[in-house]
Amino acid sequence: MALVVQKFGGSSVADAASIQRVARRVVETKEAGNDVVVVVSAMGDTTDELLDLAGQITEDAPAREMDILLTAGERISMALLAMAIHEQGARARSYTGQQAGLRTDTRYGKASIVGVVPERIVRAIKDGQVAIVAGFQGVNEHNDVTTLGRGGSDTTAVALAAALDADVCEIYTDVDGLFTADPRIVPNARRVQRITYEETLELAAHGAKILHLRAVEFARRYNVPLHVRSSFSNKQGTWVADAPVGDQEEEAMEDPIISGVAHDRSQGKITVVGVPDVPGTAAHLFEVVAAAEANIDMIVQNVSSQATGLTDISFTLPEADGPATLKAIEGARDRLQYDELRYDDQIGKLSLVGAGMRTHPGVSAKLFGALSAAGINIEMISTSEIRISVVTRAQDLDAAVRAVHTAFDLDAEETEAVVYGGTGR
Template identity: 65%
Template sequence: MGLVVQKYGGSSVADAEGIKRVAKRIVEAKKNGHQVVVVVSAMGDTTDELIDLAEQVSPMPSGREFDMLLTAGERISMALLAMAIKNLGHSAQSFTGSQAGVITDSVHNKARIIDVTPGRIRTALDEGNIAIVAGFQGVSQDKKDITTLGRGGSDTTAVALAAALDAEVCEIYTDVDGVFTADPRVVKKAKKIDWIAFEDMLELAASGSKVLLHRCVEYARRYNIPIHVRSSFSGLQGTWVSNAPIQQGDQKVEQAIISGVAHDTSEAKVTVVGVPDKPGEAASIFRAIADAEVNIDMVVQNVSAASTGLTDISFTLPKTEGRKAIDALEKARNVIGFDSLRYDDQIGKISLVGAGMKTNPGVTAGFFEALSDAGVNIELISTSEIRISVVTRADDVPEAVRAVHTAFGLDSDSDEAVVYGGTGR
């Protein structure tokens, strides 16, 4: 029996009852002979409450102080969790990100882990303790300031610790049963995926699936740490994310041709209209965007109209970055030399992901046919080796997702309602 890292999200430890329930589950793993390291997020709404307080005292809180503030959240949940475990008769010690050796760069609010030196965790484990570690936080290498890892950071903490401690598995406990072939709120017949390869999971995460974030999966792939996404409310097997297919009983789970359909309505589309079709134009557009520190997603350039020598360049980006991008482009207007800018935040993105599409030439055609049959108009297309994404009107997204899900045979046969976001099991 090896070392297991378990991560519990805020909804699993939302109140004292939740903490006690999670404590029991942790103790079970320990009783089964594992060394157990637990990464925990802040309780339920704590983070939102702290953000609200910050906004009351300052409209633009300093990044350093914001991180100092937010990290109080995990401090509370981890100490309570350690107490609850001790109350069950097992020894536990809690550690801040800094104490656990989570070393990051100095970019407050979205720091990156650059090293993990879990000496104190090793010692605690060797002394027979369950180690509880604050997710989402670390300490900067140069200034020794407290940092946070940004959205989904606790998952990354868990995977990084699992890698540094050479864990058998990193279990991500959440309020859903695993990763599904589509968002069950949109597709009632979505199925839980038993196993998915790192590559497919990366594409799903990049395409809007919210169960695991891209960064966390990327980390797990780099260090080859199997992730097991499962519900903290049930004892069911969830979704395994790893390099090689898992065994289920006597059988190996087969690699699916198509892993799932993801969608994302959090993006907007910017079109730069009337760009001179000559070398360096695209570069100057995306230099302006990059200098404004805006992350973009899809980029499409249409063929230029022969008559004008002008072309249009479109790209998608998070809606929250829209203002910044437009401002940056307007500022660089003279350098770039475009006609006008169009901003459209009523778009949605639908992506079909599957390693099998590399060797199944009919996938792309089938995808477009399904959309067409559903009467969905396509505005942009972008593909990778194992993913096809299209941009459509936001309103069309639910119907488009359902149509594609059915067309690729992903619908569940069972009439049972899928458990999603439930707290009953």
């Protein structure tokens, strides 16, 4: 008997029939002798509909009210799921973030969990109930409702699993797990059986959309084994853990060097042309950028022209942060003394991730060789210990992903993945 936390996203509870399907899976897990805690997102498009309503009323909603509005969606789905489980003969109770003891700071819209006090969940489990918890929400020290921002429901599930010392946190999605690349781009991508937290973090940070960064960080910190799997099948998915879990066997062969190829087309590139190549220039620039709250990623500074003493600095950032950041840099023109400011949103980023590259030299060379052979130009490069990222033209990105996937022998013999589309929050 194990304690299992199961998280279902919005596409898994999009309508009454989907909720009944989720209920069957929960009841099966319970009847197999497990204690079950379920975390749900809002049904399908509920959140978008609520955002649309708010948008009809104001462009400038107070963040506290926006959080109260958005958390209504999970209350609906959790109550309906409790009813569906009850209808199938098991006992279930639903709990809001506040009731489940999800305590956060007061940053509405992007609150951080500061503690989990799941007394009621523990009591429900002891009482033989399935406990259903609203994802994405908590309560702050003022007893006001907060939301956890993007990936919030995953984070709720992992935080609860950590607090309850659960045996596994199952993240249900509409694909069979994590793949060596997005199967929509690489149809013969392979499902990954097990992957470390660190690799998963790199993949999530660089465009892979199945798991959210914050949830993986939480799982790593508290060593919660994640099982990413499909809500449409009973197949094993991908385990995220630093060691084999339960009766899993240590892989017979040596671990693969590369665990996956992520891609990201949501970034833009800002180039500040002709800044003085003197100490402090970059510091000034990135102070201005930080004040605009942009999440910058890659930075490249060109070699200075000896003739002019000027240089160019380029950096990438989420497209959503582009306009505000450009405005901030323009506002600081006198101080930064640049010649020209350029913005390019037609870039794509490819990231190759694998813990094995620490001990295998030549990975970069092979990557650059594969892209060169495919005729794809590299515009920027950045690396970490277990990741190499390159920026290409956006229109070259799919071809780049396929070329690299093949070059590193990641292609499966036949297509396994079925992509259903849509992601929860």
